[in-house]
Amino acid sequence: MQVLHTVAELRAALAGQTGTAFVPTMGNLHAGHVSLVELARQHGQPVVASIFVNPLQFGAGEDFERYPRTLDADCARLATAGCDIVFAPAVSELYPVPQSFTVQPAASLTQDLDGAFRPGHFSGVATVVLKLFNLVQPRVAVFGKKDYQQLLVIRELVRQFNLPIEIVAGDTLREADGLAMSSRNGYLDTSERIQATLLQRELAAIRAAVLSGERDFETLTTTACRHLKMAGWRVDYVELRDAENLQVPTPVSQQLVVLGAAWLGKTRLIDNLDFALPTRA
Ligand code: PAF
Numbered sequence: 001m002q003v004l005h006t007v008a009e010l011r012a013a014l015a016g017q018t019g020t021a022f023v024p025t026m027g028n029l030h031a032g033h034v035s036l037v038e039l040a041r042q043h044g045q046p047v048v049a050s051i052f053v054n055p056l057q058f059g060a061g062e063d064f065e066r067y068p069r070t071l072d073a074d075c076a077r078l079a080t081a082g083c084d085i086v087f088a089p090a091v092s093e094l095y096p097v098p099q100s101f102t103v104q105p106a107a108s109l110t111q112d113l114d115g116a117f118r119p120g121h122f123s124g125v126a127t128v129v130l131k132l133f134n135l136v137q138p139r140v141a142v143f144g145k146k147d148y149q150q151l152l153v154i155r156e157l158v159r160q161f162n163l164p165i166e167i168v169a170g171d172t173l174r175e176a177d178g179l180a181m182s183s184r185n186g187y188l189d190t191s192e193r194i195q196a197t198l199l200q201r202e203l204a205a206i207r208a209a210v211l212s213g214e215r216d217f218e219t220l221t222t223t224a225c226r227h228l229k230m231a232g233w234r235v236d237y238v239e240l241r242d243a244e245n246l247q248v249p250t251p252v253s254q255q256l257v258v259l260g261a262a263w264l265g266k267t268r269l270i271d272n273l274d275f276a277l278p279t280r281a
Contacts, residue, residue, distance in 0.1 A: 001075070001078065001079045001083055001084060001085065001086060002084070002085045002086070003075055003085075003086045003088060004085060004086065004087050004088070005087075005088055005089055005090065005093065006089065006093055007089065007093060007094075007135060010085070010087050010135055010136070011135070013085055014046075014048070014085070014136065014137065017046060017137075018139060019044045019045055019046075019139050020044055020045070020046055020047075020048055020136060020137065020138040020139055020140075021040035021041065021043045021044030021045065021046075021047050021048070021138060021139065021140045021141070021142065022040065022047075022048045022049075022050070022132070022133075022136045022138035022140065022141040022142070023036045023037050023040050023047070023048070023049045023050075023083075023141070023142045024049075024050045024052075024128075024129060024132050024141065024143075025049055025050060025051055025052075025074075026051070026052065026053045026054065026067065026183070027051040027052075027053065027068070027069060027070060027071065027074045027088075027183075028067070028068040028069070028070050028074065028183040028186070029051075029070075029073075029074045029077045029078065029183075030173075030181045030182075030183065031173050031181060032144060032146065032170075032172065032173040032180075032181035032182075033049075033077070033144075034077055034080075034081045035170055035171075035173050036142045036143075036144055036170040037049060037078060037081040037082065037083050037142075038081055038082065039142050039168060039170045040140065040142045040168075041081075041082050043139075043140040043142070043166070043168055044138070044139050044140045045084070046084035046085055047082060047083050047084050047085070048083070048084065048085045048086075048087060048136050048138065049078050049083045049085075049086050049087070050086075050087040050088070050089075050132055050136070051071060051074055051086060051087070051088040052087075052088065052089055052094060052128070052132075053067050053069065054094075054124060054125070054128040055091060055095075055124075056095075056099060056102070056123075056124030056127055056128055057120075057121050057122075057124030057125045057128065058121075058124070059118055059119060059120060059121065062118070063184075063187075066187075067183070068183060068186060071088055074086075087132075087135070087136070094128070094131060099127060102123050102124075102126075102127045103123060103126035103127045103130055103157065104123050104126075105122045105123060105126050105153045105156065105157065106156065108245075108247075109122075109149070109152055109153055109156060109245075109246060110122040110123075110149070110153065112237075112239075113149050113237060113239060113241075113246065113259060113261070114149050114150075114236075114261060114270065115149065116237075117236045117237070117261065122149070122150065122153050125150055125153065125154075126153055126154070126157050129154055129157065130157060130161070133163060133165060138165055139164075139165065139166065140165065140166045140167075140168055141154075141165050141166075141167055141168070142167075142168045142169075142170055143167060143168075143169060143170070144169070144170045144171075144172060145169050145170065145171055145172050145272070145274065146172040146180055146181075146182065146270070146271070146272070147270070148243075148246075148257055148259060148272045148274070149246060149259070151167070151169055152245070152246060154167055155167050172271075172272075174200070177197050178197050178200045178201065178204075179193075179196050179197050179200060180200060180269075180271045182269065182270075184267055184268070184269065185269075187266065187267040188264065188265075188267055189265070192264045192265055192267065195231060195232070195233075195264055196264055196269060198227070198228060198231055198233070199228065199233070199260050199262055199269055199271050200271050200273075202224035202227055202228060202238065202260065203224070203238070203258045203259075203260050203271055203272065203273050204273060205224065206220045206221065206224055206238070206240060206258045207258055207273050207275050210240065210256065210258075210275075210277070211275065211277075211278070217240045217249070220240065221238045221239060221240060221258075224238045224260070225238050228260075228262050232264075233262040233263060233264055234262060234263040235260075235261075235262040235263075236261040236262060236263070236268070237259070237260065237261055238258070238259070238260040238262075239258070239259055239260075240256060240257075240258045240259075241256065241257055241258075241259065242255070242256065242257075243255035243256055243257040243274045243275075253277070254276060254277055254279075255274060255275070255276050255277075256274070256275055256276075256277060257272050257273065257274040257275075258272060258273050258275075259271075259272040260272070
């Protein structure tokens with residue numbers, strides 16, 4: 001496996017490749033990322049993973065500085081997962097001048113949920129992903145469903161800019177107790193770690209209620225918020241949406257997703273569960 005740090009090295013290594021499968025990451029990799037690399041291997045070759053903590057997608061007061069940088073351990077994991085090339089540029093390599101041209105994703109996709117609580121976040125994500133796509137020129141790129149709103153923003157980026165890239169979604173990997181794997185789980189102390197499964201349990205309860213016929217979505221999400229608050233969480237949102245476009249579900253919605261974001265102490269956790277409504281007989 002090659003570990004490359006410059007744009008020139010990356011372009012040279014990928015010259016002439018037409019079947020590249022790409023997994024963009026911010027490093028501090030866990031089994032969830034490994035599963036994305038394994039998924040990428042099924043879709044193309046060479047497999048390229050990027051490791052870049054993108055300053056553009058962090059707001060003031062967010063965790064850009066404390067986001068864990070663990071390049072050596074990440075490379076060891078990627079090598080065992082079957083990655084061929086790691087691209088780990090410095091900030092000055094990817095942003096040699098201040099990035100004054102940026103991608104502004106459609107408000108309809110980013111004005112609420114995480115977009116409402118992290119202004120500018122999806123512009124930062126879309127901008128860096130477009131840059132990385134231009135550098136790697138993959139045939140396929142793999143993104144985790146854990147960041148569900150991000151996945152939809154990237155699908156739309158590819159569609160509206162006519163990028164010849166297939167976006168493949170990887171399922172969220174969970175710890176044995178159901179907690180979605182995330183680099184930010186490492187911020188949790190012992191008692192927060194035990195508490196952390198509550199978000200997923202509340203989302204699962206909403207899914208179960210909807211699947212058994214409940215249609216008062218407002219009451220379901222409000223109840224989940226109340227349970228989280230009673231347990232000491234600070235809730236950003238719990239919402240049930242159409243999984244295709246993240247709009248409020250309509251009577252014709254077939255695929256739904258229940259999404260939540262909430263703070264446990266100083267750590268913001270997000271999670272979601274997507275599911276199909278049973279077709280009516
Ligand atoms: O999901 C992430 O880790 C990041 O948002 C991404 C897609 C690598 C862009 O920085």
